[in-house]
Amino acid sequence: MQREIRLGTEGFRGIIGREFTFANLHRLAEAYGRYLLERGGGRVVVGHDTRFQAQAFAQALAAHLGQMGLEAHLLPGPVPTPLLSFAVRQLEAAGGAMVTASHNPPEYLGLKFKDPSGGPIAPEEARRIEALVPEEARESQGPYRVSELRGAYLEALAQLVNLPALERLAQEHPGFTLFHDAMGGAGGGLLRRFFAHVGLPLRLVELRAEPHPLFYGVNPEPIPRNLAATLEALAPASPPSFAVVTDGDADRVGVVLAGGHYFNPHQALAVLAHHRFLQGRRGRVVKNFAVSWILDRLGARLGFEVQTTPIGFKWIKVEFLRGDVLIGGEESGGIGFPEHLPERDGLLAGLLL
Structure with missing residues (x-):
């Protein structure tokens, strides 16, 4: 008999190969698919972060949901969780599922479920999905679409940021450097792509930008004990430079100031x-x-x-x-x-x- 699956704050998480297995993923896919079909079906968006086997789990999830008759869209990844939420709204989807364990240690993986607003599911929705989890579910191979929405997401960010102020910053403080520590997570490279997208010549130094399933030996949570590399990189920097740190799925932010000072x-x-x-x-x-x-x-x-x-x-x-x-x-x-x-x-x- 399979273990009972209990959903937490936003979904499910467990240790890879113990609780988080392909067998349990298909059980969760079956439950989430049934839940969406109860509410009329439609589109569903799937994304994943940089964790071990996250892409394979996301592909299996999208295929299972597609086999159930949902219009499944897989974001080519890794992608940040906010991009998954943005895609749910952009595609007017019935929901979304992000394969991530967020800031948890690298041996964990999980699923975050999103409602049609792109936000976290409500407790009553989690309980309904939980109630629909079957004892077991076969692997299903259905159709899904690969939908690239990074450009649309970056343009949405551009509409919310004061670009002339950033341009003045670059002109008036030519020595300004923005550091971005992605901690090996899904935010890696996206600030660089953003500045290229909007044509801003800000100097950007990337730290731990390459996807890394072990997150360079730390938990991908932007708190001081995990930021020795960032604190060291900022120690010789002078104001107004600072570092933005994003967690494993880039929905959280940390800040390190010039001189290597943590800003909580x-x-x-x-x-x-x-x-x-x-x-x-x-x-x-x-x-x-x-x-x-x-x-x-x-x-x-x-x-x-x-x-x-x-x-x-x-x-x-x-x-x-x-x-x-x-x-x-x-x-x-x-x-x-x-x-x-x-x-x-x-x-x-x-x-x-």
């Missing part, structure tokens, strides 16, 4: 909230209860409401969909922008910083 997620979220307020944007700031009081103090000073939610971006997503939100974020560096996606995006957060 509470500070980064406060800086972005302040920046957007000064731009003239208004609305509530939504944070989970693990974020420090710095945002509450900023809200009291500037006059915006700060709303606190439980842990999990799915609760922040609910507030995004209700409207009147300036920014939302977590203590882990997951920061979202409601005009973009009801989901975190570490690359956009880095560009705005």
Whole structure:
């Protein structure tokens, strides 16, 4: 008898070859396919990160969903989770599934499920998918399409970033260097592609940019104990240079300042909230209860409401969909922008910083 599959905050994760196997992947594919068909079927988007066998798992997932009669689209990868969320909206899909274990150690792999908004599934949706998981499911080989949406995603980012300000930065500070540490994850190369896409001559130094299933020997979470290489690279740098660090699936952001100083997620979220307020944007700031009081103090000073939610971006997503939100974020560096996606995006957060 197969082990019971329980879904966590956004989906399922387990150790590769023990809990996360092709047998369990097909069980989850069958359950998710049934769930989507219950709601009318349609399109579904699949993506994957840089982890061991992630591409093979994603191909098997797309083929299984295609065999069930869904119009399955596979993003050629690796791709960041926010690009998967963007593709769900761009293709007007019924949902999406990302093969990733996010910031977890390299021996893990998992599935994140997305709803039609591109945001995380709700708890009741997770319970329904869980209830549909069969004892076993055969491998299914159906048709799927390969859909390349990196260009559209980069253009969407370009519409949200103040490009003239970045151009002035390059002109007025010719020594400015932006570092991007992708930690071997799915964000590697995308900031370089973004600057090429918009034609900006900013100097970019890439760290740990090549896909690496073992994430260069650390967990792909942008916290100080995993950032020795970044801290060392920034130690000789002088302001206004800094480093953007993205986690394994690039939905979280970390920051290292010139001189090799870590700038924590509470500070980064406060800086972005302040920046957007000064731009003239208004609305509530939504944070989970693990974020420090710095945002509450900023809200009291500037006059915006700060709303606190439980842990999990799915609760922040609910507030995004209700409207009147300036920014939302977590203590882990997951920061979202409601005009973009009801989901975190570490690359956009880095560009705005």
